[in-house]
Amino acid sequence: MDMKCEMRSESRIVLALDVTKREKALEVVEAVGSIVDAVKVNWPIILGCGISIVDELSEHADIICDMKIADIPNTNRLIVEQAVAHGARGVIAHGFVGKDSIEACIKASHGSNVFVVTEMSHPGGKEFTQPNGNRVAKMAKDVGADGVIAPATRPGRISEIRTIVGNELKILSPGVGAQGGSASDAIKAGADYIIVGRSIYNTKDPAQAANAIAKEISDL
Amino acid sequence: MDMKCEMRSESRIVLALDVTKREKALEVVEAVGSIVDAVKVNWPIILGCGISIVDELSEHADIICDMKIADIPNTNRLIVEQAVAHGARGVIAHGFVGKDSIEACIKASHGSNVFVVTEMSHPGGKEFTQPNGNRVAKMAKDVGADGVIAPATRPGRISEIRTIVGNELKILSPGVGAQGGSASDAIKAGADYIIVGRSIYNTKDPAQAANAIAKEISDL
Numbered sequence: 156m157d158m159k160c161e162m163r164s165e166s167r168i169v170l171a172l173d174v175t176k177r178e179k180a181l182e183v184v185e186a187v188g189s190i191v192d193a194v195k196v197n198w199p200i201i202l203g204c205g206i207s208i209v210d211e212l213s214e215h216a217d218i219i220c221d222m223k224i225a226d227i228p229n230t231n232r233l234i235v236e237q238a239v240a241h242g243a244r245g246v247i248a249h250g251f252v253g254k255d256s257i258e259a260c261i262k263a264s265h266g267s268n269v270f271v272v273t274e275m276s277h278p279g280g281k282e283f284t285q286p287n288g289n290r291v292a293k294m295a296k297d298v299g300a301d302g303v304i305a306p307a308t309r310p311g312r313i314s315e316i317r318t319i320v321g322n323e324l325k326i327l328s329p330g331v332g333a334q335g336g337s338a339s340d341a342i343k344a345g346a347d348y349i350i351v352g353r354s355i356y357n358t359k360d361p362a363q364a365a366n367a368i369a370k371e372i373s374d375l
Numbered sequence: 376m377d378m379k380c381e382m383r384s385e386s387r388i389v390l391a392l393d394v395t396k397r398e399k400a401l402e403v404v405e406a407v408g409s410i411v412d413a414v415k416v417n418w419p420i421i422l423g424c425g426i427s428i429v430d431e432l433s434e435h436a437d438i439i440c441d442m443k444i445a446d447i448p449n450t451n452r453l454i455v456e457q458a459v460a461h462g463a464r465g466v467i468a469h470g471f472v473g474k475d476s477i478e479a480c481i482k483a484s485h486g487s488n489v490f491v492v493t494e495m496s497h498p499g500g501k502e503f504t505q506p507n508g509n510r511v512a513k514m515a516k517d518v519g520a521d522g523v524i525a526p527a528t529r530p531g532r533i534s535e536i537r538t539i540v541g542n543e544l545k546i547l548s549p550g551v552g553a554q555g556g557s558a559s560d561a562i563k564a565g566a567d568y569i570i571v572g573r574s575i576y577n578t579k580d581p582a583q584a585a586n587a588i589a590k591e592i593s594d595l
Contacts, residue, residue: 199454201422201458202421203457225469226443228499237423251445275472275473277447277476277477279447283470291503341591
């Protein structure tokens with residue numbers, strides 16, 4: 156996933172590697188690193204293994220640090236600097252904390268990608284993120300973010316957010332699989348990438364599972 | 376800061392230990408650990424030193440992990456479990472991700488404190504967190520959080536949030552000192568604790584600086 160340049164968009168899959176053990180993480184990434192476009196890691200594995208896990212995984216795939224960064228500008232800057240220093244090709248930040256906080260992420264990203272959460276995919280995402288999601292998407296576009304996160308669990312919202320961000324920003328959609336969203340529906344609604352976790356890493360053959368989803372998408 | 380029981384409230388200060396080096400962190404905490412009520416650490420130091428820094432610092436003070444936790448319930452749970460396992464007495468989570476995500480934090484906290492961010496203290500905090508702050512405060516109270524975070528930079532908002540959360544929830548107020556907020560104004564407006572960073576750790580004598588702020592508060 157050479158995210159700043161032309162997107163390769165081979166599989167249009169970002170793997171959500173929500174495991175907490177180093178060995179399991181490496182095993183899965185070695186199996187699917189060449190199939191998926193990027194691999195997203197979150198705090199639990201970073202807390203368990205240290206930030207050096209990002210360097211290790213980066214040898215097998217482009218890594219997006221899904222840190223849901225949501226602090227004042229100076230703290231956001233320090234977090235992004237560390238992620239990028241350890242090889243992250245992208246970070247995910249919350250737009251809810253305001254324009255200045257996102258600008259700080261972009262400034263610190265040094266060519267890596269900044270993706271902004273507009274609306275979250277879980278039930279609680281409807282309470283505060285949904286009513287503000289369109290304004291957050293507009294802000295993300297205005298400040299020059301590389302993409303936004305919009306819920307595959309609500310394809311209608313992906314379409315709506317696409318009309319706001321246009322085609323310059325990528326849309327990454329979590330919630331496919333275990334959370335109930337469909338890869339096909341999310342892509343048809345306008346997502347550039349779907350984010351899939353358990354439906355890949357919790358299978359006997361993660362490569363086969365990833366290939367099956369990639370085929371589902373390419374057959375659309 | 377025996378946060379779940381009667382508050383000692385000796386100094387009513389929470390130190391925001393926004394340094395990134397282990398040696399500096401330990402030096403400051405050893406100097407002021409017995410003066411302040413708690414010490415708040417953020418992601419940059421955890422990324423730099425690993426989560427074991429929380430265990431180390433816990434030997435000198437009650438530690439609040441200001442992780443601005445802001446994810447789906449299952450991820451929130453995993454983050455809180457790790458913080459608590461490493462000795463954190465409190466965690467800070469964002470309320471705008473929804474009630475279910477905060478409930479997951481509380482369930483995972485096992486007697487440690489969960490503080491919910493209502494409105495952020497920086498300029499960008501006015502864009503999305505301020506218009507939703509009262510509803511987030513109400514939600515934090517309803518789900519049984521231990522306290523909320525409200526901006527010392529806007530004392531009027533502390534008073535307003537106090538009327539919403541009543542006296543059962545503690546109010547911790549960041550933004551005192553370098554960010555422009557005043558300790559006295561925040562306490563007068565209803566904060567239980569002020570959160571102070573650079574005005575303590577960036578001085579030649581952090582203990583003296585902490586004592587001076589504690590005196591300012593006790594003289595009110």
